[in-house]
Amino acid sequence: MDHKLPPYATLGQRIWFYAFRVICGLIFFFLIAPILTIIPLSFNAESFFTFTPGMLALDPEAYSLRHYVDFFTNPDWQQALRNSVMIAPVATILSVSLGTLAAIGLSQSHVPFKGAIMAILISPMIVPLIISAAGMYFFYSRIGLQGTYWGVVLAHAALGIPFVIITVTATLVGFDRSLTRAAASLGANPVTTFFRIQMPLILPGVISGGLFAFITSFDEVVVVIFVGSAAQQTLPWQMFTGLREQISPTILAVATILVVISIGLLTVVELLRRRSERLRGMSPG
Amino acid sequence: MTDASAGNASQNAATARREDAARTGPMLAADGRPLKASLNRALRRQKMRALLLIAPLLIFILVTFVAPIIDMLFRSVENQIVSETLPRTVVALDDWDAQDLPSEDVYAALAYDFNEAAERRRHTRLGSRLNYETTGLSSTFRRSGRGIEDVGETYAEQFIDLDEAWEEPETWTALMAHPDWLSAQAEWAAEAEAAGRDFDEPEPAFRLAPGIADVLPETADAYRSFARTIQQEDEDSPTEEEPWNTVYLALYRDLAAQPASAVAAYFGPIAAELAAADAAVDGFETVSLREVFGEMDDAWAEMPMWETIDAFSDPYTAGYFLAAIDLQLTPDGIEAQPEDQRIYILLFQRTIFMSLVITISCVLLGYPIAYLLSNLPARTSNLLLILVLLPFWTSLLVRTSAWKVLLQQEGVINDILVWVGFIADDARLQLINNQTGTIIAMTHILLPFMILPLFSVMKTIPPYYVRAAKSLGATNWTAFWRVYFPQSIPGIGAGCILVFILSIGYYITPELVGGRTGTFISNRIAFHISESLNWGLAAALGSILLALVLVLYWIYDRMVGIDNVKLG
Structure with a gap:
């Protein structure tokens, strides 16, 4: 089916053409509606999880910011926010720096055991989180990392690494190696070549890998529950406890804030991706 | 030149x-x-x-x-706890025929082991470990931990009646301790005296006198166990503590077992008292240790307890793996668990079944979207792709909470259905805390993982083939089914394996919206780690799940190549 209906289409074809669009529309609705529904619900003046008659009548009285106020004043939520903000960036820096180096190594032409190394480095993304969490809980308790800040950071860095490897190696596929040779022949040492020539070119890949690593850590809840202790309670953990025990509407306010953050991150990643595709001539857009 | x-x-x-x-x-x-x-x-x-x-x-x-x-x-196979906590008992059980209750020697070994374990507060841990295999043993161990002090009391009283010296710690250290240790200990005590309160150097570790183990093997062993334990656990000195009753039990057993000549050949300290005791033990009132333990808790005088200890005495066990597939290790070999305790096979089946349902739902919903996106002009499709990527980037917890809110009985979906008139107000649908909830929420969460690989494959399918098919007279359907669809199969394969791998190990969403019937094997693993504390079983379940995922990962790698994974 093409995107335009040809003038000679039969009635059946016409019906199917529009029916297909409607079906796709419904699926898009299924994808996006749940996320959008919680946004108005988070402004509910009551502690309900559904639209009150007042909200449906667009009565301004029925809307309020009380759940947001609760989020910003409640010490539990604030502590959770602080923990999240302290853990995710450090884990991201770790995975981006180690991951970028390794991705450059992996993109060389002769790497022994490349397949096996790649499989090991990608495995944190494939192994179910509950298994990683169980293993880390057992092992980190043995070496005294369980329940510590660094234990959580190391665990999250490990989980973020596959994303960095994947995005950076993808950028390096289109990288012109003669540029580094040219730099070397003009007298630049390898470190200068890396920072002045290679890094600026692969930066979009590194940044989007970093954003993936960041969101992995920022959203992660299974591993932190097992590897962390109460002192490392992050935002998703607090939400998880909230959803499981006393479900409070503050969760919806937090969720809305997180949705806004993800929209921001998504925009940055998309812009970077299009820029790098345009630079490499891979897409007309 | x-x-x-x-x-x-x-x-x-x-x-x-x-x-x-x-x-x-x-x-x-x-x-x-x-x-x-x-x-x-x-x-x-x-x-x-x-x-x-x-x-x-x-x-x-x-x-x-x-x-x-x-x-x-x-x-998942480690099992040192039995042989570490009850070392002597495990050795003594080596040549037990498992036909009848074990001999008095085994009970004596148990008495020494259990006394040390109870003093070191390790017996309850072993109790909970064995309780996974035979229900009820946990309370037996806890109860016995309180009763073990009295085992051997009969003999202690008789020795002390015979000669009050046996009550004195000095008698015992003179008999049992190495002379070097005695002098080192005396030096230490003097230093401690001089330094007063702040002295925190530990007492020198107890050492046995040379040769005493040949004359009184069990007593030497039991006394060393006593001395080391009180030194380490209570920071007491053997020079100031009367030995446990089990040490007197060991002394009685040694003297009763040894020929008189062996004791007569002993010329070390306390030889006279020992000779007198040796002469008197034949007249001692004796007790059956089996009865003593049986009085403490019936389980000790019954077969299941001993069969369990015997079956799990090896440092490595397949027991956890057997339990993970609803089998158990019994003296007669491997047997099925009792009917009412078989849950894991069912849980694995349910996990796989629900993952399949979720994968199929994802294909059904994802295929049209990917098709639409790859056939629209780039500008429109990029715009619509945002609608796929936004859920992909949105926190898992956010999406799960959204579904929790939407699917509740008082939630938005039920409200709308009532308002439209599809269902009566008192017949609201139960959409959450069951399998329906898990399937709906997880399909939504994993759908982008299906659409993205499908889309990247469909983008590369050239439109000429379909046009050629149509120009040759194929109907729309034939052109799609015979020409387009086969070319999109690699995308379906990649998407399906990815979604299946992700869903089979899911924990958060089933935990929050799955209720009792919609949970996965992961939830059971988490339960065993944090609530039942049966780590071995959690590890065995995890290993099975891991093996399953790795096989799929390998297939995925062969099919798609792991370095071809695309993100966004």
């Missing part, structure tokens, strides 16, 4: 050497080495550089991620 001619000469010599080599030996590089060796060296250096760049990350992943996984695999 001038410089120039000298240069010429050496150049000539080099040329000659090169020509020589070309005729007779390998080709040379500019520096005169064989070219092959030179190239090999360059290649080796390149490989080394690549490995050096990868090494930090590889080591990092091996330590923070692979080692924990291996540790978990190890834990």
